[in-house]
Amino acid sequence: MSVDAPAKANWFSQLAHPGQFLRWSRFVLVPLAVVTAATFAIGLWLSFFGSPEDYQMGDMVRVMYVHVPNAWLSQFVYVAMAISALGTLVWRHPLADVANKAAAPLGAVFTALALYTGSLWGRPTWGTYWEWDGRMTSTLVLLFIYLGIVALWRSFDDQLRAGRIVAVVTLVGAINIPIIKFSVDWWNTLHQPASVFTAEGPKMPGSILAPLLVMMLAFTLLFVLLQTIRMRTEILRRRAETLSRQAAMQGVSR
Secondary structure, eight states: OTTHHHHHHHHHHHHTSHHHHHHHHTTTHHHHHHHHHHHHHHHHHHHHHSSOOBTTTBGGGGGHHHHHHHHHHHHHHHHHHHHHHHHHHTSOOTTHHHHHHHHHHHHHHHHHHHHHHHHHHHHHHHSOSOOOOHHHHHHHHHHHHHHHHHHHHHTOSOHHHHHHHHHHHHHHHTTHHHHHHHHHHHSOOSSOOOOSSOTTOOOSOHHHHHHHHHHHHHHHHHHHHHHHHHHHHHHHHHHHHHHHHHHHHHHHHO
8 A cells, every 4th residue: 555655646646747638638638529519418408308397487497407507617616726726835736727727717607607597597586687695696706706816817927926826816715615605504595505415315306307417517528628628728838938938048148
């Protein structure tokens, strides 16, 4: 055990090195894209043809199959960014800040979609597009945090220095995630308590649960695909900038 653990850690470190990441990730993109598209096709079919209408909302209930996955990803992506922030500050991992920078715009889009689809769903359900309850407000704050992190990345030319500053901001902003999660329990809110992942199991019929879980998987796979593409692009961009600076310095020295 004592011999295998360092070997496994070294293997993982090599696999996650920027150069190694570029090598193995290019073989993952096409299969991952195919699986993502197939999962979306299955999820959409189940959402439209395998799921019943709601007695009150009718077909509008199908917005849930887009809203819930985006709401889930708005928090999941930020947790992934917080882990990347620890990787930057604690372990100094070379891919940590790349992962953080790549994920921030994606998290902002998922959060914006969650807010938009939530407002569409809220109108026929609650009679209003927007209400300043705990979950809506804390999710809006999360969107502002995402946008602030994106702006921070763009305001620094030195990406290594930016990575450390953004990592601190990301960890500070992570306090909002449990607020979003438990807001329905702490405050009087229009949102219902958790009905999918509970200690007693799911609290919805299988005809609704099945398409919802498939769509959550599809959106999660979409995030993994886009994140991989963005990380590859960021690594290549940084390499190009490094080569450009080196060429400029060599030109000056001559």
